[in-house]
Amino acid sequence: xxxxxxxxxxxxxxxxxxxSLGFQSGARWPHQGDVYSASFAAVPxxxxxxxxxxxxxxSAYFQFPASVEICRVSKNVPVPTDLQQAYFDALASLPMxxxxxxxxxxxxxxxxx
Numbered sequence: 001x002x003x004x005x006x007x008x009x010x011x012x013x014x015x016x017x018x019x020s021l022g023f024q025s026g027a028r029w030p031h032q033g034d035v036y037s038a039s040f041a042a043v044p045x046x047x048x049x050x051x052x053x054x055x056x057x058x059s060a061y062f063q064f065p066a067s068v069e070i071c072r073v074s075k076n077v078p079v080p081t082d083l084q085q086a087y088f089d090a091l092a093s094l095p096m097x098x099x100x101x102x103x104x105x106x107x108x109x110x111x112x113x
Contacts, residue, residue: 065090
């Protein structure tokens with residue numbers, strides 16, 4: 001089941017080490033505003049990769065799971081039963097991973113401009 005969502009994936013510069021997860025440098029995420037069961041299945045894998053070392057990834061790896069969840073909620077798309085446990089467990093770990101990423105990756109603020 002797919003329902004269109006107005007959000008689109010942000011371009012990713014992929015990994016600093018472009019070989020992981022099979023994505024090449026400059027690649028875009030396959031998620032382009034539609035939420036499919038594959039979107040829900042991919043989220044735990046992306047978040048598992050982040051858990052290894054969040055500082056190796058750019059912000060698009062955090063934005064992808066967030067965009068899937070925003071689309072799911074805004075369009076009331078159900079997560080397939082067989083994917084629910086892994087999907088929601090993975091999402092629950094995302095805030096801690098984002099905090100680890102932010103603590104190690106310097107994010108410019110307004111004073112840097």
